[in-house]
Each structure stands twice: as C-alpha cells, then as structure tokens.
Amino acid sequence: MKSDLDKFMKQHDIDVLFITGAAQHNPAMIYFVGTAHVSDAFLIKKRGKAPVLFHYPMEREEAAKSGLPLTSLSKYPISELLKDAGGNYLDAMVLRLKRMLEDLDIRSGRVAIYGKDEIGPVYAMINGLEKLMPGIQMIGFVRDEILSNAMMTKEADEISHIREMGRITTAVVGKTADYITGHKTSRETVVHTDGSPVTIGEVKNLINLWLAEFGVENPEGTIFAIGRDAGIPHSVGTPSDPLKLGQTIVYDIYPCQAGGGYFYDFTRTWSLGYATDEVQALYDQVKQVYDTLVSELEVNAPFSRYQDRTCELFEAMGHPTIRTNQVTEVGYVHSVGHGIGLKVHEKPWSSTTNSSPTDILAPGAAFTLEPGLYYPDRGMGVRIEDSYVVTPDGRFEILADYPKDLILPLK
C-alpha cells in the first residue's frame, strides 16, 4: 500500500522516487495522480514527504484533480534555462531537473526512477543530471521492490475498482456468448441469416464496442482465437477465421478503466455446439488443475509454489511443461498467474525463475490463476483464468464469477 512506500524506500536505501511521463497508460504516474489529462509531467517524492507533481501550466486544472502538492513548470522558463545553459537544449532540460530537485531541498542521494515514457530523451536527461549533480545517483530496477511492492497490496478502493472491472468484463463475455449462440449453424459453421459465416474479426469488433459502451478500454487488445491459434497462447486470433463448431476458442479479455486505470484479466475456453472427445479431455484436465490450485490457496504462500504445483500436476498427466523443457511450445508453456492492478501483469509473480521472496499471496494482493494446455499442431488450446483477491483477514475471494462451461450450445 502507498503507506508502505517510505518503509520500502528505506529498506532499499532510496532517498527519492522520480517518476516521468503522462498520467495516461503509465502505472507509476497514475498510482499517484489518477488518470488525468496530464502529459510529460514529473512526480518527485522525497522519503518521508508527500509527492510533488510538476506539471505544464496549460494542464494546471487537470493536475489539481490529483489532490497532490503542485509546482507549475512555468516556474522554470525555457528562455532563462536556455540562457543559463549556453543555448544547449539538453543542458537546459537537465538544469530544469536540477532546479526542481533543489526546490525540494534534494542535493544528493539515491534516486529511483519510474514511469513509462520515451526512453531516449529521459535517458539523455538523467545521464546529464548525474553529471551536473555528482551527489545524485539515478537508479533503475529490473525487479523493483519499492513502488511495485507498495502497488502489490491494494487498498479497499483499489480492489473495488478491480471488482467493478471484473463485473464489466464478465458482462461483456456474457454478451459475447449470447451473440454467438443466437446464430444458426450451417456446415459446422456459425452463420448469419444470409448464410455467410460469422468471423473472429466480427466478434472482436463487437467486443470492442461493448467495452466502449461500458466506458472502458482494452489498450492491449483481446485474444479471441480458434483452432490452431487457440493453441498459441498469445495469438490474438485471425480476423477472417470463421467460427467453426467443435473447435476450442480461447477468449482472454483484459480491459482497463479509461485512460489506463485498473485492469481485469479473465479467460474462458469455449467449444461451439459440441466438443470432440479430445477437446473435452484436455479441458477436463485444465479444469481439474484449476480446481486443485484454488483448493490449495494459502495466505502469504509464495506464488511460485502454485507454478511448481501446476507443472507437477500437468506432468503427472503426461504433458510437457516449461519446468521439464524451458522452451517448450506444447503442453503447459507459461506461468500460472500474476498480479493485476494498474498493470495487467504485475507483482506478485508466480514464475519460478522470475520471482522474489516478496512475491507472496499477501492480504491485499489481486492476482490471476490461469492454468492452460496448448497443442497447436492438434489445432487446440485450453486456458481457464479467474482473478482473485486476498482479503485483509486472509481469505481468497474470486473477483467476478462466471460459468465455466466448455460447450456453448447453438440453435
């Protein structure tokens, strides 16, 4: 939680957090500012102090909505900076950063950098700053344990945002099922009244429209993939593919609040009309693993325990897994879950190679559980994914329930 930030900063010997970029699709900035029409801003938080938002003068009213202490960048006029920097634009930008820090009485220390922004200019500026202020050390983390750890355990209002996104997500999935099952079939294909096939692309357009009707976004797209595509976990589907009966459809949907707020993440696998024995058997195995995992969830357990457990269970069923072959593209090929919040993938991590001792199912954590099996050459893939939260008293609650039927019966 935000209130843990100073503690985490101290643990990692960090004096200042420095966050760049717009308050749009930029989790670190949005965590403090909320989604607002604030672009190219800087947020600087000194340990033990409230964060200060440095914004462009034109965006002052939007910036004020954050409720944070503000400083307008008009305090540092470009013409003056350029004069003081001998006309060099980069040097002027670096000088501005220096003056911003000094205005917060920061003259030395370890500064952790965050934000989703254009790498080139930020890299040039922070390199320049280190040269101009030799007491300052700028630090980036490939595995952040400060901001990410604070963000990992959610406060009640954050969970209610995610739960609301779950309600919207499953409502859209329900509309999708209703739309498909409202059609006739012809020659093993879902068809319109004029006999033309219903395609993956049409369904995806409708999904986008329904999401927009709910006022939410899907900045990273939606997976709606049939047959061989369903067997490739990150294939998003081929727009021209017709909806054929008896083939697996993997429907993975991960929308967020407008402007890049909280995400949800949800997957169902469907087989239209009927399921072949082979598909049904694969589905039953994934469902069995899903149910086993849910029954074994324990508060404060390392998330990676469930990744190991998933590999163990699938291996016992005879499937290759990424534990037995790190680069396998058949069988169980990904990790069993991840945190969700302002990023669709965040801490806690379940990967056994990519997690730390802090990747635990702590109270406040919101995370996915998503076992799956993939056999692209057999034209099939199955994944079942729900999102859960650990309550303050250590119980596990599903954030949005939805039926897990494999077969969608058609007219």
Added chain:
Amino acid sequence: MKSDLDKFMKQHDIDVLFITGAAQHNPAMIYFVGTAHVSDAFLIKKRGKAPVLFHYPMEREEAAKSGLPLTSLSKYPISELLKDAGGNYLDAMVLRLKRMLEDLDIRSGRVAIYGKDEIGPVYAMINGLEKLMPGIQMIGFVRDEILSNAMMTKEADEISHIREMGRITTAVVGKTADYITGHKTSRETVVHTDGSPVTIGEVKNLINLWLAEFGVENPEGTIFAIGRDAGIPHSVGTPSDPLKLGQTIVYDIYPCQAGGGYFYDFTRTWSLGYATDEVQALYDQVKQVYDTLVSELEVNAPFSRYQDRTCELFEAMGHPTIRTNQVTEVGYVHSVGHGIGLKVHEKPWSSTTNSSPTDILAPGAAFTLEPGLYYPDRGMGVRIEDSYVVTPDGRFEILADYPKDLILPLK
C-alpha cells in the same frame, strides 16, 4: 521516410538503432513492426542493414506479421543466462542484450535508443550494457533528428492511414453535432425530453462509443470543454457541466488507429443556439488568422515562421501572446501546430523555442494548423484546427474537410 534512415544515422554518426517496448502505443516500435500483439520486444537496426525483431517465443506468429527478420528470445534461455551471470537477474538481462548485439556482429559503436517503455528497467539494462561492452555507447536524444526525421516525411500509405483517420474523426464530429442539435432547449440549456440537461460527460461517452464503432481509439482522451474550461487549452471539460447556449465549446478530438497506429487531430469551436457579440468577435479573429496562415503556406518553409506570423497577427489585434509573455495564460498561449503521425504530436515542430532547422513543411509532412485565443476569466476560448499534408509535388492539401460554423442552431 524509412529509406532516409541510413542517411540520417550517418549524419549523426550513429551505428545502431535500438528500440524497446511493445508494438502497442509505442511509435518507434510500431513504425517498423506495425500494431501487433508483440510485447517487451527489442528491435535492432544496424546502419545499412534491415532491422531485426527479437520477440518472445509465445508471440512468434504475431511477430511474423511484421515481415521483418525475426530472432526468438528463446535462443537465449534465462536459465543459461542466469548461470553465466552468477545468478544475478539484471546481469543476466544485460548479458542477453550483449549476445543479441553480437549475433548481429555489433561489438562497438554508437547506439541510439528509442521506444516508449518502463524507464527503470531499461535504464538499468543499458547502463549495465555500457559497462559490459566498453566499446558501446548508448545515446538518447531529447531532440531526435534520426528516427523522428524519417518519420516526419510520410510515404503514400502512411498518408492514406492519416486521411482515413481524418474521415472517421470528422464523421464522429458530425454525429456529435447531429446529436446535440437534435435536442430541445429550456432556460438556455440543451435538455432531454424529460427536461434534464444534456451534460458534457454524456456527450463525451457518446464520442467514445462512436469512435469504438469505427474501430479506433482515443488513448489520450478528447477535449469537449465549455465556458471557462474552453478558455483553458488543455482542460478536457467537466463531465457534470450542462450544455448551455451561447457559450464557447472547444471540441478537440485526436483519435488513433486501434493499438496505437496513426493519429488525426482536429478542433472546432461551437456556440450553441446563438453567439454573443463578444464570442463572435473572438471567433472571427481566430478564423481570420487561420485563413491568413493557410493562404501563406509555402513548401519547405520553416514551420516556426507560421508561429511567429500567428503571434504577429494576434498581437496586431491587441492580444497577449507567448511571444510577448512566455508564461501568459490569456490570449494566444500555445504553438500553432505540430506534425501528426504515429504520435499525436511529432515533427515538424512550429515552436520558435523548440524547433530545429529540419522542422520544415517538407513534402510528405502531415501537420496541424491550430490558432486559438483563450480568456478563461471571461468564460471563453476559441480554437480552429485542421490537419494538412504537403504532397510530393509541394502542394498543401487539407486531410479532412469539415464546416467551420461557430453557431450550431438548435430546435
């Protein structure tokens, strides 16, 4: 154009372009890859060679849609990297970058970095790489003149994408006008049949819905602001505000193709029912400046010439401008235009303080013209914005036409 890249790399003594991040809302990556479900990828282009896309194995089919030479990151197994890096994850990631570069026969040189990505981890990795490969120098530009200059002059297919976005944008603006003018009024307010006021928020929700129906996105939102908000150029509007008659509405809409493709940028100012003399006079002045600018456009002219000209014209009318007062918040307070493309704001720049000799209206450039006047304390603001392209033979074409009526007559 892309074909100029090697020339620009040579001019600036750059041996390699290094681009990080997803092919979603990341202009530098999308420029080469197109919008695709490719996350956390790396694109490396050696001068004189085709760019190579390094992608995660799960995303191989999406990556293949780029048509680029591919290398799967499964070529560099994490377990092996970790072993060779003594178990340190950051060092393992740095080692992977080193091996990727070496596989392209890059062992030294000046590497320019691009991409919209999480600053922290990228900063950590490129700093590490410089230490591991002392012959490599990583370089970020606050004013890039390589990739940005190539992107500035568009090829025919890029212009047709922008033109199509212009068609969609103006269609949505037309729907907005039709929706508003289809209502009754009561007590100087646009109302529903039940007498309740139509609000800014309702109209903005409909704009989002219409954009979604066209299959496009507005990742940076839409400005639909009335009265005092219209006088603050980057206020996006207050959702609860009712649509009052006789007040300026600034409607600035800048959507992009799904996933972060090409943008359009367009503004109209409306006054519902009637215009006060004061509003009409302000509007006429902006329109007169707009018309003057259009009549004076010259191929290969520095874009900043038109910023100076706009200031000159508005100053002659008695308005403060940012030329007379760099931090003014009334009068003419911004720059007169910018390039559009995979970014909503890109080269050429028109700012007199923030442009370079390459910011010219060259053939292939797509750009906005958007003079405006702002008086928040008088509850009004006016901006007129269209987007233009310079044709290969040096003519100026508007990319999407739309009426410039100030008054929207109501029932």
